[in-house]
Amino acid sequence: MIDRLAIFGATGDLSARYLLPGLAALRAAGHLGDGFQLTCADLASWDDERFRGWAATQLDRHGTAWPVDAREAIIASARYRRADITDPADVASVIAGAGPVAVYLALPPALFPVAVQALHQAGLPPGSRIVLEKPFGEDLDSAVELNRLLAALVPEEAVFRVDHFLAMSTVQNVLGSRLANRVLEPIWNSTHIAEVEIVWDETLTLEGRASYYDGVGALKDMVQNHLLQLLCLVAMEPPISLGERDLRDRKLDVLQSVRPLTGDDVLRRTRRARYLPGRIGDRDVPAYVDEEGVDPGRRTETFAEIELQLDCWRWSGTTFRLRSGKALGADRKEVAVRFRPVPYVPFGHGGEALPNVLRFGLDPECMTLDLTGIGSHTRTFVPLALTARMEPPDLPAYGRLLLDVLNGDPTLSIRGDEAEEAWRILAPVLSAWSGDLVPLEEYPAGSDGPAPRQPYGADPA
Ligand code: BG6
Numbered sequence: 001m002i003d004r005l006a007i008f009g010a011t012g013d014l015s016a017r018y019l020l021p022g023l024a025a026l027r028a029a030g031h032l033g034d035g036f037q038l039t040c041a042d043l044a045s046w047d048d049e050r051f052r053g054w055a056a057t058q059l060d061r062h063g064t065a066w067p068v069d070a071r072e073a074i075i076a077s078a079r080y081r082r083a084d085i086t087d088p089a090d091v092a093s094v095i096a097g098a099g100p101v102a103v104y105l106a107l108p109p110a111l112f113p114v115a116v117q118a119l120h121q122a123g124l125p126p127g128s129r130i131v132l133e134k135p136f137g138e139d140l141d142s143a144v145e146l147n148r149l150l151a152a153l154v155p156e157e158a159v160f161r162v163d164h165f166l167a168m169s170t171v172q173n174v175l176g177s178r179l180a181n182r183v184l185e186p187i188w189n190s191t192h193i194a195e196v197e198i199v200w201d202e203t204l205t206l207e208g209r210a211s212y213y214d215g216v217g218a219l220k221d222m223v224q225n226h227l228l229q230l231l232c233l234v235a236m237e238p239p240i241s242l243g244e245r246d247l248r249d250r251k252l253d254v255l256q257s258v259r260p261l262t263g264d265d266v267l268r269r270t271r272r273a274r275y276l277p278g279r280i281g282d283r284d285v286p287a288y289v290d291e292e293g294v295d296p297g298r299r300t301e302t303f304a305e306i307e308l309q310l311d312c313w314r315w316s317g318t319t320f321r322l323r324s325g326k327a328l329g330a331d332r333k334e335v336a337v338r339f340r341p342v343p344y345v346p347f348g349h350g351g352e353a354l355p356n357v358l359r360f361g362l363d364p365e366c367m368t369l370d371l372t373g374i375g376s377h378t379r380t381f382v383p384l385a386l387t388a389r390m391e392p393p394d395l396p397a398y399g400r401l402l403l404d405v406l407n408g409d410p411t412l413s414i415r416g417d418e419a420e421e422a423w424r425i426l427a428p429v430l431s432a433w434s435g436d437l438v439p440l441e442e443y444p445a446g447s448d449g450p451a452p453r454q455p456y457g458a459d460p461a
Pocket residue numbers: 202204221
């Protein structure tokens with residue numbers, strides 16, 4: 001296990017919300033000892049004391065109730081260095097020390113190439129690891145270039161392109177449920193499954209993240225990474241083992257099987273929208289374009305939806321719908337596997353049997369199977385739901401990811417070829433959206449998203 005972690009961008013939102021709480025959770029669970037060294041670097045001219053005070057406030061704001069000594073130990077282990085990631089001398093002073101170091105780039109994606117070059121010039125100790133947040137690159141070409149720079153710095157197994165969804169226990173449970181149960185895998189194919197919806201609808205709005213989000217938008221923030229990774233777990237062939245190579249090879253197969261979207265597909269099968277003013281619960285929410293730091297001219301979407309088909313034996317004929325939006329009226333975060341209707345029912349004249357739906361609830365974590373029953377007196381169909389709540393995970397997602405980084409286990413991180421393949425899938429969408437070929441729709445904050453669309457080509461009258 002590496003016992004040195006250096007975080008660049010350490011005073012940012014990611015560090016406050018996820019990295020510091022993740023480290024405190026690791027300490028509380030006994031994974032980090034007294035020898036753990038944490039160097040936090042950013043542009044602000046702070047000293048150790050100022051950083052530790054800030055870290056304590058963030059842990060109180062974003063944390064759960066850790067034992068006081070775990071919280072104190074993480075704060076005390078942090079040293080702060082003012083450093084410019086583009087300056088190799090600054091970078092060298094942050095990573096200086098005995099033995100390998102794990103370097104976490106909690107930075108805007110546009111800085112990754114220059115950061116990787118600066119690390120190269122600074123001289124990363126042998127055995128070191130590097131951690132990047134999504135999106136990995138900004139399109140296919142920049143992802144290829146970033147992978148080339150990374151390959152010159154460290155071996156692929158030392159690159160952690162983290163996707164914290166993969167560290168969520170329910171997300172792993174999608175694959176676990178398929179493979180550990182006799183009843184699912186025989187019907188896990190297009191003969192039985194009509195549609196899979198992978199949905200991350202949030203009531204959360206921009207939450208002060210314009211400097212990151214306005215340059216990215218929903219497609220690159222959620223679909224390119226989190227939702228395509230979920231697609232992989234739902235659709236992959238059973239791997240021989242859960243070792244990093246077997247698992248990531250099978251995920252890559254899924255991405256490679258996604259049918260390339262034609263120009264016509266992009267018009268019919270993708271949607272983008274952004275939110276207008278509205279009310280979510282008891283909060284008044286301004287329009288996205290009026291949020292602080294947003295440049296309306298960028299036409300950034302806060303809602304994205306795409307429909308994909310897979311060209312392979314198992315899935316030919318099943319539709320995969322991926323969707324995510326911010327500032328919606330209700331949280332809906334789930335993978336919903338919708339089965340085809342039964343071929344014939346000899347009773348129950350009160351309507352049609354509802355198709356079965358298996359739902360993996362991602363937040364809160366649960367599983368639900370929607371079934372159809374028969375009302376005993378009326379002989380009509382009644383909906384039934386079997387629900388199982390999941391045990392809370394032993395570690396939060398970022399705790400799990402950080403532990404894997406320190407232990408050198410890249411199984412739950414994204415391999416370079418997967419990242420490139422994900423960009424290949426989205427390339428026609430990015431090009432059509434940036435050329436304004438697909439309308440940027442609008443929806444009131446607090447609503448269900450943009451209104452249902454007219455069928456493509458239908459006369460609007
Ligand atoms: C992040 C996205 O990766 O995931 C956010 O950048 C999104 O926009 C978030 O809100 C959702 O995950 P979580 O775990 O923070 O609810």
